[in-house]
Amino acid sequence: MSQFKVRAISSLHAEFSVPGDKSMSHRAAMIAGISNGNCLIRNFLPSEDCLNTLKAMGSLGVKYEVLEELEGYGPTTIRIHGRNGKLAAPSSPIDCGNSGTGMRLLAGLLSAQSFDSELFGDESLSSRPMNRIIIPLEKMGAKIEGKGEKPGCAPLHIHGRSLQPITYEMPVASAQVKSAVLLAGLFSEGKTTVIQPADTRDHTERMLAAFRVHTRREGNAISIHGGQIPEATDFHVPGDISSAAFWLVAAAAMPGSRLLIQDVGLNQTRTAIIGVLVRMGAKISDVVRSHQDGEPIGTVEVSGRGLTGTELLPAEIPNLIDEIPVIAVAAALAEGKTIIRNAKELRVKETDRITTVVKNLRLMGAEVEEFEDGMEIIGGKPLCGATLESYGDHRIAMAFAIAGLFAKGETIINNTACVNTSYPGFAKHLEAIIQHDTQPAAYQLKTIHHETPWA
Numbered sequence: 001m002s003q004f005k006v007r008a009i010s011s012l013h014a015e016f017s018v019p020g021d022k023s024m025s026h027r028a029a030m031i032a033g034i035s036n037g038n039c040l041i042r043n044f045l046p047s048e049d050c051l052n053t054l055k056a057m058g059s060l061g062v063k064y065e066v067l068e069e070l071e072g073y074g075p076t077t078i079r080i081h082g083r084n085g086k087l088a089a090p091s092s093p094i095d096c097g098n099s100g101t102g103m104r105l106l107a108g109l110l111s112a113q114s115f116d117s118e119l120f121g122d123e124s125l126s127s128r129p130m131n132r133i134i135i136p137l138e139k140m141g142a143k144i145e146g147k148g149e150k151p152g153c154a155p156l157h158i159h160g161r162s163l164q165p166i167t168y169e170m171p172v173a174s175a176q177v178k179s180a181v182l183l184a185g186l187f188s189e190g191k192t193t194v195i196q197p198a199d200t201r202d203h204t205e206r207m208l209a210a211f212r213v214h215t216r217r218e219g220n221a222i223s224i225h226g227g228q229i230p231e232a233t234d235f236h237v238p239g240d241i242s243s244a245a246f247w248l249v250a251a252a253a254m255p256g257s258r259l260l261i262q263d264v265g266l267n268q269t270r271t272a273i274i275g276v277l278v279r280m281g282a283k284i285s286d287v288v289r290s291h292q293d294g295e296p297i298g299t300v301e302v303s304g305r306g307l308t309g310t311e312l313l314p315a316e317i318p319n320l321i322d323e324i325p326v327i328a329v330a331a332a333l334a335e336g337k338t339i340i341r342n343a344k345e346l347r348v349k350e351t352d353r354i355t356t357v358v359k360n361l362r363l364m365g366a367e368v369e370e371f372e373d374g375m376e377i378i379g380g381k382p383l384c385g386a387t388l389e390s391y392g393d394h395r396i397a398m399a400f401a402i403a404g405l406f407a408k409g410e411t412i413i414n415n416t417a418c419v420n421t422s423y424p425g426f427a428k429h430l431e432a433i434i435q436h437d438t439q440p441a442a443y444q445l446k447t448i449h450h451e452t453p454w455a
């Protein structure tokens with residue numbers, strides 16, 4: 001079984017870029033695949049989740065060529081030949097692996113096709129709620145059977161139909177649900193509107209715009225008119241701010257550190273992590289260098305100093321939902337109390353991330369109280385190395401690798417192959433940071449040096 005063995009470091013000096021954004025890579029594979037021509041996708045994330053989506057599009061008749069690869073992982077530059085809105089019936093059920101985004105967005109696309117299809121996933125994905133997309137897609141006229149052991153869970157059997165437009169008020173703030181409905185709306189006759197209870201990441205809207213598909217936003221309502229075919233274009237995927245977040249926390253909480261992350265996506269629906277760390281006392285500057293294909297992209301620079309606790313605001317939660325495990329680690333390292341509430345959605349991620357974070361923090365000696373919708377952490381107690389489980393959840397594995405960089409003694413994290421779900425090369429970056437390796441690693445890890453404290 002794969003493991004991370006982590007020991008404390010005293011400061012982190014590094015300059016590198018992280019792999020491509022996961023949310024955007026899924027969307028690029030799908031939107032290019034239904035476009036009207038050839039699209040060059042650069043810096044595609046060769047992670048298991050996104051490769052499953054790419055393969056899924058392949059099994060739906062989309063042809064693609066791999067132009068560049070990250071050795072040992074998969075394609076980073078791909079030319080995708082769009083099918084002009086019409087996918088082909090797959091010959092077998094489609095494997096979405098561990099990916100909620102893959103399954104939910106594909107369900108939106110497949111609901112509108114003239115064939116039946118089936119989506120399945122691993123054990124974690126098979127226990128995640130799919131009613132949140134089944135309900136609106138059935139309102140549009142699709143028929144979707146959740147055939148899993150738990151009601152409303154995958155495998156999903158999708159009977160594609162011609163769809164009716166709807167106006168749908170989402171009960172949860174979910175970009176996945178919004179995107180599934182918008183993608184289905186693209187194929188319906190008339191105007192489909194999704195109303196979100198709070199802002200969620202807007203990559204689908206931005207990417208559709210890059211492919212010349214018009215959506216309209218009024219307040220919290222986003223509308224799309226059916227019948228538009230995405231116009232083939234090229235798309236450069238920025239680095240994933242959710243992957244950068246692990247290093248931002250490590251550097252911010254370690255006095256004397258300096259970290260520069262380049263070419264990272266700085267879309268405002270994703271950068272709440274920076275605001276929270278700044279509120280905790282971190283010295284961070286983020287500079288948008290350009291808007292590439294409709295997405296802001298730039299540099300984040302962190303100078304380390306001690307952190308203090310904070311309270312996450314309800315409106316921030318959807319925009320840092322994936323970063324909460326590592327924010328909880330920052331909270332344990334910070335002086336004082338951090339309150340994370342209104343985050344019940346964490347219970348239906350790749351694992352129940354409230355339970356898995358609380359368990360691991362306690363094993364490292366942190367003081368933490370669990371709530372149904374979050375947790376309260378009293379930070380500042382020194383963390384101790386421990387043997388921890390990832391529970392097969394990539395973000396738990398990586399968040400606690402970061403905790404290990406601050407703990408006295410060795411921290412072992414078991415079952416870490418799951419990091420390939422979102423961050424191929426994380427282990428190399430971690431090792432380089434621990435070993436103060438100056439060799440370039442995957443994703444242009446440029447310079448790293450530090451002194452080790454317990455040596």
Ligand code: S3P
Pocket residue numbers: 022023024101173174175176177179200201321322345
């Ligand atoms: C994602 C949206 C978020 C996030 C997930 C990726 C997306 O989920 O947790 O990792 O790409 O749309 P929800 O929209 O369900 O909150």
